[in-house]
Amino acid sequence: xxxxxxxxxxxxxxxxxxxxxxxxxxxxxxxxxxxxxxxxxxxxxxxxxxxxxxxxxxxxxxxxxxxxxxxxxxxxxxxxxxxxxxxxxxxxxxxxxxxxxxxxxxxxxxxxx
Ligand code: TYC
Numbered sequence: 001x002x003x004x005x006x007x008x009x010x011x012x013x014x015x016x017x018x019x020x021x022x023x024x025x026x027x028x029x030x031x032x033x034x035x036x037x038x039x040x041x042x043x044x045x046x047x048x049x050x051x052x053x054x055x056x057x058x059x060x061x062x063x064x065x066x067x068x069x070x071x072x073x074x075x076x077x078x079x080x081x082x083x084x085x086x087x088x089x090x091x092x093x094x095x096x097x098x099x100x101x102x103x104x105x106x107x108x109x110x111x112x113x
Contacts, residue, residue, distance in 0.1 A: 034113045035088035037080045039072050039095070045104040047073065053106075054080060057094050082113060
């Protein structure tokens with residue numbers, strides 16, 4: 001293609017061999033849905049256990065864990081964190097298993113943002 005210097009994606013191999021240009025009409029990636037992991041208050045689970053759990057499962061520091069625990073204690077429900085579906089599901093399962101193993105009635109759920 002000596003004289004073909006205009007980059008129009010045609011070639012010289014005969015009919016029907018031009019390279020098509022695909023125009024992207026939608027973005028390739030979609031942002032995943034996010035889910036709030038919610039902790040529910042109850043009258044029996046010790047405050048110290050909830051504070052410990054928030055650090056262990058949700059990687060919160062001591063101060064933030066105390067703040068979240070007190071919020072749940074006073075308001076009935078509170079957000080531990082926001083995650084993609086599978087991460088949120090795993091956190092809920094970890095909370096439920098730790099609560100069960102320690103014989104606390106603590107409940108945890110997830111909700112789409
Ligand atoms: N209400 C509990 C108590 O007074 C403490 C508590 C806080 C329990 C948060 C659950 O998600 C919870 N011992």
